[in-house]
Structure formats: structure tokens, C-alpha cells
Amino acid sequence: MELQSLTGAAHTLQTFGIASVVFVLLWFLPRIRLEARLRKLPAYVYEDSGKKTATTYMTSAKRIYIAGYNKFKNHVFRISTNESIDTVVVPVKFLPELRKLPDSVLSFPEAVADLLHTKYTKISTDEPISAHVAKADLTPALARLNPIIDEEVEQAMAEEMPPCEDWTEVYIYMKLVNAVAKVSGRVFVGPELCRNKEYLDAAANYTLDLISAQRKISEIKPWQRPFLAPRLKEVKQLRIREEKAKEILEPVVNARREAEKNDPTYKKPDDMLQWLMNRGSDYGRDSIESLAKVQLGLIFAAIHTTTLTATNILYTMAERTEYIQPIREEIRQAMADNDGVMTYRALQQMEKLDSFMKETMRFYPPGFTSFNRKVLRGFTLSNGQYIPAGVTIEVPSHAVYQDSSNYPDGDVFDGYRFYKLRQQGGAQNHARNQFVTTNETNLAFGYGRHACPGRFFASNEIKMMLARTLLEYDFKLPEGVTERYPNQEFGRSTSPDAAKPLLFKKVKA
Numbered sequence: 089m090e091l092q093s094l095t096g097a098a099h100t101l102q103t104f105g106i107a108s109v110v111f112v113l114l115w116f117l118p119r120i121r122l123e124a125r126l127r128k129l130p131a132y133v134y135e136d137s138g139k140k141t142a143t144t145y146m147t148s149a150k151r152i153y154i155a156g157y158n159k160f161k162n163h164v165f166r167i168s169t170n171e172s173i174d175t176v177v178v179p180v181k182f183l184p185e186l187r188k189l190p191d192s193v194l195s196f197p198e199a200v201a202d203l204l205h206t207k208y209t210k211i212s213t214d215e216p217i218s219a220h221v222a223k224a225d226l227t228p229a230l231a232r233l234n235p236i237i238d239e240e241v242e243q244a245m246a247e248e249m250p251p252c253e254d255w256t257e258v259y260i261y262m263k264l265v266n267a268v269a270k271v272s273g274r275v276f277v278g279p280e281l282c283r284n285k286e287y288l289d290a291a292a293n294y295t296l297d298l299i300s301a302q303r304k305i306s307e308i309k310p311w312q313r314p315f316l317a318p319r320l321k322e323v324k325q326l327r328i329r330e331e332k333a334k335e336i337l338e339p340v341v342n343a344r345r346e347a348e349k350n351d352p353t354y355k356k357p358d359d360m361l362q363w364l365m366n367r368g369s370d371y372g373r374d375s376i377e378s379l380a381k382v383q384l385g386l387i388f389a390a391i392h393t394t395t396l397t398a399t400n401i402l403y404t405m406a407e408r409t410e411y412i413q414p415i416r417e418e419i420r421q422a423m424a425d426n427d428g429v430m431t432y433r434a435l436q437q438m439e440k441l442d443s444f445m446k447e448t449m450r451f452y453p454p455g456f457t458s459f460n461r462k463v464l465r466g467f468t469l470s471n472g473q474y475i476p477a478g479v480t481i482e483v484p485s486h487a488v489y490q491d492s493s494n495y496p497d498g499d500v501f502d503g504y505r506f507y508k509l510r511q512q513g514g515a516q517n518h519a520r521n522q523f524v525t526t527n528e529t530n531l532a533f534g535y536g537r538h539a540c541p542g543r544f545f546a547s548n549e550i551k552m553m554l555a556r557t558l559l560e561y562d563f564k565l566p567e568g569v570t571e572r573y574p575n576q577e578f579g580r581s582t583s584p585d586a587a588k589p590l591l592f593k594k595v596k597a
């Protein structure tokens with residue numbers, strides 16, 4: 089009897105053991121297979137201890153991508169990041185073939201979803217209506233909207249900047265983020281809401297909220313995330329933002345819909361909110377809730393990217409003050425040629441300014457990599473290398489920007505680099521050297537089908553803010569600061585240090 093029950097127990101244990109092994113295998117097998125496939129790609133190893141890798145990556149990604157690029161140059165390699173699976177770094181020579189792959193093979197929204205931990209932050213990264221409206225409605229509207237945008241820029245800068253009768257310390261990032269929120273708000277949500285306190289608070293702070301939630305989740309061990317992440321106050325804050333955005337938008341959207349229905353003389357407003365409302369039903373984005381989410385997505389895509397780019401340019405020019413006067417002269421001339429109005433043509437004429445903006449972006453891009461895409465279906469590159477499903481690929485854009493075979497004397501800052509190339513004449517020189525250009529060696533706005541559709545608006549807005557600043561102020565680094573403020577690095581992202589001041593003084597007429 090005893091022997092029988094012992095055998096029974098052994099049998100149960102055996103069954104349980106086999107079931108556990110099967111369960112573990114089923115759970116881990118895809119992962120083991122993926123790792124085995126990844127191991128066929130060469131690795132750039134920068135740290136021999138696995139534990140330290142994530143920390144080193146978070147603080148030194150710029151150096152790591154440059155070193156990996158210099159070692160592998162035209163070859164695919166993989167590196168460890170702060171995530172649990174290696175990232176595949178692809179040289180730009182493959183970009184023309186990669187851009188042809190459909191979204192069902194290489195996905196931009198899925199790559200962003202992974203980066204932002206959408207499983208826990210519950211935000212939507214797949215909103216094709218945003219890119220469509222930016223391309224089909226916003227960019228073509230810029231010529232007619234420019235005077236309105238410039239008016240907003242002038243008003244916002246006047247509200248944000250102190251008098252600066254003498255040299256005055258200004259924390260310019262903070263000023264710019266508020267100005268960008270107001271100016272972009274005029275275009276995104278229209279005149280009714282662009283000065284609404286709650287909207288402006290969301291515009292200036294939603295991105296910070298989302299990044300805080302993303303960082304907090306990254307700090308939690310992956311297996312603990314399902315239990316701990318939903319309880320984070322940073323994640324709850326995102327839901328509060330969504331509720332607030334809905335509350336703010338609801339009366340405006342309802343009033344517009346009512347007017348459209350009942351007033352035959354009603355003229356629809358010329359702004360993003362209206363364009364989103366016009367196209368909402370094509371994308372199943374008619375409800376106030378989805379309009380609010382799309383607006384928050386736009387805030388995330390537009391406000392801090394624009395602000396950090398403008399700040400980078402001012403920090404760089406404050407160190408290189410010899411550029412201020414010639415660029416100011418160019419702006420004055422462009423304005424004089426266009427009856428004092430910041431028209432599309434006037435902005436086009438500001439070629440030195442455009443060049444300085446582009447060269448700053450080459451040195452201080454918002455990220456060290458570009459074309460981040462999640463591989464949904466494995467595929468084979470033209471050189472025969474297999475890229476398995478489940479990994480994320482990216483190109484080492486900052487390393488490409490610093491490579492002297494792409495940009496002669498790549499490590500030297502030349503604010504007129506692109507101006508000089510444009511001066512050589514020819515349609516190609518003109519097209520390939522603008523701030524908004526995207527191609528295999530101009531990657532700050534991404535590449536291919538998903539390249540930033542808001543870049544034409546961003547370029548105009550930044551140019552107007554800089555032009556107004558240069559016309560009105562001299563600026564420089566504070567006494568005793570001899571070098572440009574270094575940018576802060578967080579893995580593959582980087583931004584100027586918002587807690588640093590510049591000195592501003594009104595230009596005497």
C-alpha cells in the first residue's frame with residue numbers, strides 16, 4: 089500500500105515536472121529561437137558584464153553607436169541596450185531596400201509602442217490620421233497660415249521674455265516650451281483653446297508625464313511590470329491627462345458640430361482640430377475621446393521636439409556669436425523684400441539661418457539613431473543576412489552625421505555648410521541641403537514612409553521664433569561659461585539641459 093502511494097506520488101510529481109518543462113519550453117522557446125537567430129549577427133560588445141550594460145548604454149549610447157559604426161561601418165551588427173533583447177543596427181546602404189518593405193514587415197508604431205511601454209502606459213501609437221492630416225492639410229496650409237503663426241510667435245515671445253533692457257538671465261528652454269505650446273496650439277486646437285490654461289499645461293507637460301511613466305516602467309523588472317506598472321502614479325497621471333483633454337475639447341467640438349449643422353453661413357475654422365473632425369469618420373476617430381487622444385499624440389510628437397531643436401540652436405549660436413550679425417542681416421533683408429511680412433518666400437530666403445539650424449541638428453539631433461522599426465515578419469537583406477521577427481532595427485544616424493565621407497570635416501561645426509552647398513546652384517544641391525530634407529544621410533526627421541510629416545510646420549515655426557529673437561535680442565553665454573552647454577543623454581535620446589540660462593539684451597533700434 090505504502091509502495092503504491094509512493095509510486096502514485098512519484099507519478100504525479102513526474103507529470104507535474106513534465107508539464108512544467110513543457111510550459112517553460114513553450115514560454116521560452118520563441119525567445120531561445122530568437123536569441124539563436126540573433127547570435128548569427130555579429131555583436132558590438134562594449135561591456136563584459138551584462139549587469140552593467142544597461143547603465144553604460146543609458147549614459148554612453150552616443151559613444152557606443154559611433155564606436156560600433158566605426159568598427160562595422162557597412163555591415164549589420166547588434167548591440168545590447170537597456171532592453172532585454174539586442175537591437176540590430178543597420179547601415180544606411182540598406183535603407184533604399186528597407187523603405188520598400190510594408191508596415192506588416194517593418195513597423196514604426198510597434199517600435200514606438202515598445203519604447204513607450206504601451207502595454208502599461210495604454211497610449212496609442214498607431215494613429216495614421218495624424219500623419220495624414222499633417223501631410224494632406226497642415227503642410228499645404230502653411231503658405232496661408234504663416235502670417236497667423238508669425239503673429240502668435242510675436243505675441244508669445246513678448247509674453248514670455250522679460251524686458252532685457254540690459255543683459256538678463258533667461259532660462260530659454262522654459263520660455264520656448266511655453267511659446268511653442270501657444271503657437272502650435274493656435275494651429276492644433278484653434279483660437280478657442282490655444283490660450284486655455286489647461287490646454288497649455290497639457291501642451292507643455294504631457295510629454296514629460298509620458299516620459300516619466302516610461303522611465304519608471306523601464307526601471308521595473310519585466311516580469312514584475314504586469315503587477316506594478318498599472319499602480320504607478322506616473323501611469324495614473326496619463327489617464328488624468330486624457331480625461332482633462334476630453335473635458336477641454338468637448339464644448340468646442342460640440343459647438344463646431346452644432347454650428348455646422350444649424351448655421352448655413354458657418355465657415356469651418358482652418359486648424360488641425362477641424363481637419364481631424366473632417367476626416368475622423370474615415371479613421372474611426374469621430375468620438376471626443378479619440379480626438380483627445382490624437383491631440384495628445386500630436387503634443388507628444390511636436391512640442392518638445394520643436395522646443396529642444398530651437399534651444400539647441402540658441403545654445404549653439406550663443407557660443408558662436410559671430411554668426412548672429414550676418415544671419416540677422418539676412419533676416420532683415422528677407423523681411424524688407426517681403427513688405428515686412430514673414431511669408432513663405434521670406435522664410436525661403438533665410439538660407440543662412442536654415443543652414444545654421446541644419447548644422448546644429450547634425451551635431452545635436454534629438455536622437456542618436458533613426459528609422460527605428462520593429463520587425464514583425466523576418467526578412468532577408470540583399471546581402472543574405474536574415475533579420476528575425478521580434479527584434480527592433482535602427483540606423484546609427486548620429487555616427488552617419490559625424491562621418492567625414494558623408495560630411496567633409498564631419499567633426500567640425502560649420503554653420504554655413506549647407507548654405508555654401510546651396511550656393512553652388514542646381515536643383516539637387518538646393519533640395520538636398522535644406523533643414524527639412526530627409527534621405528539616407530539626413531536622418532533627423534526619420535526616413536521613408538513615416539518620415540516626420542510635421543517637419544515643414546516645425547521648420548517654419550522654429551525659423552520664425554529664431555528670426556524674431558535675432559531681430560530683437562543679442563544673446564550670449566553667461567560670464568564665465570566658455571563652452572556650449574553639453575546636452576544630456578538618456579540612451580538613444582538626447583536633449584539640451586533645460587536648467588541652463590543664456591543672457592539676452594534688447595537690440596537698440
Ligand code: HEM
Nearest residue numbers: 218219389390393394397459533534535538539540542546
Ligand atoms: C523639430 C521638430 C521635430 C522633430 C525633430 C521630429 C522628428 C520626428 C521623427 C524622427 C519621427 C519618426 C520618423 C521615422 O522614424 O521615420 C517623427 C514622426 C512624426 N512626427 Fe515629427 N518631429 C518634429 C516635429 C513634429 C511636428 C511639429 C509634428 C506635428 C505637426 C510632428 C508630427 C509627427 C508625426 C505625426 C509623426 C509620425 C509619422 C507616421 O506615423 O508616419 N512632428 N518626427
